[in-house]
Amino acid sequence: MKILVAVKRVIDYNVQIRVKEDGTGVVTDNVKMSTNPPDDNAIEEAVKIKETGKATEVVAVTVGEEKAQETVRKALAVGADRGIHVKVDGILEPLAVSKILQKIVDKEKPDLVFMGKQAIDDDCNQTGQMLSALLNWPQATFASKIDVKDNKLEVTREIDEGLETIEINVPAIVTCDLRLNEPRYASLPNIMKAKKKPIEEIAASDLGVDVSPRLEQLKVEEPPKRKAGIKVANVAELVQKLKNEAKVI
Amino acid sequence: MAVLLIAEHNNKELRPFTLNAATAASQIDSDVHAVIIGQNSADAAKQLSELPVVKKVLSVEGAHYENYTAENFAPVIVKLAENYSHIVCSANTFGKNLMPRIAAHLDTSQVSDIIKVISPDTFLRPIYAGNAFATIKSNDAKKCVTIRPTSFDPCESTGGSAPIEKVDASEEFSNTKFIKREEIKSDRPELGTARIVVSGGRGMQSGDNFKLITEIADKLGAAIGASRAAVDAGYISNDHQVGQTGKVVVPDLYIAVGISGAIQHLAGMKESKVIVAINKDGEAPIFSVADYGLEADLFEALPQFMEELNKLNTIQK
Numbered sequence: 001m002k003i004l005v006a007v008k009r010v011i012d013y014n015v016q017i018r019v020k021e022d023g024t025g026v027v028t029d030n031v032k033m034s035t036n037p038p039d040d041n042a043i044e045e046a047v048k049i050k051e052t053g054k055a056t057e058v059v060a061v062t063v064g065e066e067k068a069q070e071t072v073r074k075a076l077a078v079g080a081d082r083g084i085h086v087k088v089d090g091i092l093e094p095l096a097v098s099k100i101l102q103k104i105v106d107k108e109k110p111d112l113v114f115m116g117k118q119a120i121d122d123d124c125n126q127t128g129q130m131l132s133a134l135l136n137w138p139q140a141t142f143a144s145k146i147d148v149k150d151n152k153l154e155v156t157r158e159i160d161e162g163l164e165t166i167e168i169n170v171p172a173i174v175t176c177d178l179r180l181n182e183p184r185y186a187s188l189p190n191i192m193k194a195k196k197k198p199i200e201e202i203a204a205s206d207l208g209v210d211v212s213p214r215l216e217q218l219k220v221e222e223p224p225k226r227k228a229g230i231k232v233a234n235v236a237e238l239v240q241k242l243k244n245e246a247k248v249i
Numbered sequence: 250m251a252v253l254l255i256a257e258h259n260n261k262e263l264r265p266f267t268l269n270a271a272t273a274a275s276q277i278d279s280d281v282h283a284v285i286i287g288q289n290s291a292d293a294a295k296q297l298s299e300l301p302v303v304k305k306v307l308s309v310e311g312a313h314y315e316n317y318t319a320e321n322f323a324p325v326i327v328k329l330a331e332n333y334s335h336i337v338c339s340a341n342t343f344g345k346n347l348m349p350r351i352a353a354h355l356d357t358s359q360v361s362d363i364i365k366v367i368s369p370d371t372f373l374r375p376i377y378a379g380n381a382f383a384t385i386k387s388n389d390a391k392k393c394v395t396i397r398p399t400s401f402d403p404c405e406s407t408g409g410s411a412p413i414e415k416v417d418a419s420e421e422f423s424n425t426k427f428i429k430r431e432e433i434k435s436d437r438p439e440l441g442t443a444r445i446v447v448s449g450g451r452g453m454q455s456g457d458n459f460k461l462i463t464e465i466a467d468k469l470g471a472a473i474g475a476s477r478a479a480v481d482a483g484y485i486s487n488d489h490q491v492g493q494t495g496k497v498v499v500p501d502l503y504i505a506v507g508i509s510g511a512i513q514h515l516a517g518m519k520e521s522k523v524i525v526a527i528n529k530d531g532e533a534p535i536f537s538v539a540d541y542g543l544e545a546d547l548f549e550a551l552p553q554f555m556e557e558l559n560k561l562n563t564i565q566k
Contacts, residue, residue, distance in 0.1 A: 094358075117494070125349070125361060129345075129348075129349035133323065133349070133352075158342070160341050162430070163430070164427075166427055166428055167425075169424040172424070177494070178477070179481060213358070215360065215386065218371065220381050220384075226519065226538050229539045229540040230541060231531075231543070236553075238543050
């Protein structure tokens with residue numbers, strides 16, 4: 001079984017983002033960037049499946065500008081076998097990314113495609129579902145547990161009401177929740193080894209996909225600020241304030 | 250052209266966020282039709298027809314619709330879409346799972362999780378865990394929009410009498426099989442719609458200690474929330490998680506106990522009307538969004554809180 005894992009480069013989850021004064025977006029210059037956190041879970045799961053002998057190859061793919069390749073390099077350092085970097089500049093909507101990934105799937109013919117359930121920058125939560133629609137493959141979104149059984153997967157999904165278990169036939173798409181596993185850290189020797197692993201570079205324009213945006217981002221602004229609160233001295237004061245001032249209990 | 254609302258239901262009745270999505274749909278265009286796909290879902294379809302904002306109900310029945318599988322739902326809606334300008338549903342796990350599958354089939358760039366309808370083609374949505382708001386204009390002929398339920402009031406649920414039309418079922422998608430659903434039953438209010446939420450974080454130290462929170466929640470008629478750290482640690486089940494990748498809540502009162510206030514948690518609760526933070530670390534970021542902060546050891550503060558509540562003559566429910 002061959003697993004393709006899609007990873008995205010985003011502003012690190014610990015960074016307090018700042019909105020640009022001209023309202024065109026958020027500040028990304030000199031800001032720490034990392035792999036989208038649930039994409040790390042997707043890589044980890046693929047590598048774990050390979051380690052049990054149920055997968056033969058793990059290929060990491062990213063779509064984006066020059067520096068996006070760092071995320072593929074990181075995936076290689078934690079166990080992916082080789083990488084693909086589809087180069088494209090500018091804003092990419094999930095629809096465009098899923099069309100590019102469809103082309104990569106056509107070329108690579110993986111049995112499974114894994115990715116994070118949501119990117120923490122645009123918070124869209126679309127790419128995996130769109131890719132499975134384009135391929136007409138089954139989709140297991142928000143996965144917190146995956147059991148590989150021959151040509152099937154049993155996947156536990158986190159839903160609003162609790163948990164749901166589904167069985168999907170391969171080939172299939174899985175989007176990963178942060179609770180799926182604990183991503184490992186890359187060891188120094190593995191980081192060195194990863195530098196020798198191949199990354200194929202493909203220009204998005206060579207794939208024949210129209211990636212032009214359909215959405216216009218008219219403005220990006222700061223959300224309204226909450227006004228400063230107060231510290232109370234003790235529990236009795238807190239309850240009195242809630243009862244008599246805020247009138248919520 | 251009219252707007253098509255996708256109803257969320259459990260085959261017996263509508264799920265509550267359908268009413269919030271109906272409000273959003275009616276703000277896009279007053280001509281709202283609603284589709285309900287299910288098995289033996291006639292009662293839920295009738296409920297849908299009674300929403301005054303809904304002008305027509307389309308009912309699709311089939312055994313393969315019993316468990317709301319996106320692979321089975323999407324083709325039905327894609328077929329219906331030719332008559333509509335917008336497809337709308339909630340941005341909860343139901344809508345997040347389903348809508349992109351429809352949008353890709355329609356070759357449309359979806360607008361996810363909107364918090365405001367500015368005009369029929371322009372919407373406001375949070376990005377970066379709610380640390381920025383983006384105004385987005387869609388240039389697609391058909392627009393697929395998911396709405397953040399807590400940003401729209403539920404519509405009236407009675408008084409309407411829309412006609413119910415049957416629509417043919419689509420073929421079954423055979424590569425996805427539903428096995429089981431483990432729903433956590435509770436007599437408490439639902440987290441997404443509760444007036445008061447009491448949430449615990451890593452500071453609770455164990456699942457057992459959550460009983461300190463349960464007790465207070467019961468007294469206040471509140472729902473119970475949790476930070477991701479508490480869910481990851483196994484203190485409480487995933488359906489309680491509040492935050493960027495969990496649920497977004499906007500209660501009248503949110504009490505955060507032993508929660509430091511990571512950006513990802515704040516994303517799920519900072520629009521609450523009144524926020525209380527109880528934490529022994531006075532520097533914890535949760536205090537920056539709290540209206541009332543109490544710097545205290547929660548294992549002392551929570552029993553005292555219960556005592557003080559017991560002293561009150563009346564408690565709003």
